[in-house]
Amino acid sequence: MKYLLTLLAVLLSLTASRAQDRPLVQFSGVIYNVDSNIVVPYVSVTNRSDRNRASSANFQGYFSFVAHERDTIVFSAVGYRREAIVIPSNLKDKSYTVIIKMKAEVINLPTVAVLPWASVDQFNKEFMELKFADDDLEIAKKNVAKTSLLAMARDLPRDGQEMRGINFQNNHIALTNKAINQRYANPLLNPFAWGSFIQQIIQGDKNRNNSD
Structure with a gap:
C-alpha cells in the first residue's frame, strides 16, 4: 500500500x-x-x-x-x-x-411514474377517505347563507342608492321628532294640558256651587 x-x-x-x-x-x-x-x-x-x-x-x-x-x-x-x-x-x-x-442535443429520458402512495392498499385507503369538493349547488347555498350575507354586508361599502335611502330615513325621523317636540312644547297643542284645563274648570264650578 x-x-x-x-x-x-x-x-x-x-x-x-x-x-x-x-x-x-x-x-x-x-x-x-x-x-x-x-x-x-x-x-x-x-x-x-x-x-x-x-x-x-x-x-x-x-x-x-x-x-x-x-x-x-x-x-x-x-x-x-x-x-x-x-x-x-x-x-x-x-x-x-x-x-x-x-450543438444543441435533445436527450429523451425514460418515463418515470411518480406515485404518492407506497402500495395499492394505501392508495385504496386514501381513496376511500377522500373528501370530494362541493358541487355548484352546495357552493351556491353556502354563498346565500345568513352568516355569509352578513359577512359580505360588513365588508362591502354602501352604494349610492342605499346611502340615499338611509339619508331619507334619517331626515324623516328627525322631522318627526321635531314636530312632536314642537307640539308638546306648545300648551295649546298639548292634549294633556287641555285635559288639565278642563278639569280645573269643572273643579272651580263645583267649588262655586258648594259656596252658594
Whole structure:
C-alpha cells in the first residue's frame, strides 16, 4: 500500500513538472450555439490536462483563464453536446482566442411514474377517505347563507342608492321628532294640558256651587 502511494505521488509530481515545462497561455473565447449563433451562457469549462480544473463562462458566453500549451479543454452544458479543444503549441503571443460552437442535443429520458402512495392498499385507503369538493349547488347555498350575507354586508361599502335611502330615513325621523317636540312644547297643542284645563274648570264650578 505504501509503495502504491509513493508511486502515485511520483506520477503526480512528474505530471506537474511536465505541465510546468510547457509555456503558459492566456486562453480566452466566446461560446455560441452553432444553429442560432446565440451565445450559450454559463458553460462549464474543464482543463483535463490540469487535474480537471474547472471554470465557467459568464452570462455572455465569455471565458478567460490561464492554461498550458497542449492542454485539453472540454466544454459542457445542459442540453448541448460536449466539445473539446487542444491548445496548440509554439504560440508567439502567449495567448489563444477561440470561438466555440456547441450543438444543441435533445436527450429523451425514460418515463418515470411518480406515485404518492407506497402500495395499492394505501392508495385504496386514501381513496376511500377522500373528501370530494362541493358541487355548484352546495357552493351556491353556502354563498346565500345568513352568516355569509352578513359577512359580505360588513365588508362591502354602501352604494349610492342605499346611502340615499338611509339619508331619507334619517331626515324623516328627525322631522318627526321635531314636530312632536314642537307640539308638546306648545300648551295649546298639548292634549294633556287641555285635559288639565278642563278639569280645573269643572273643579272651580263645583267649588262655586258648594259656596252658594
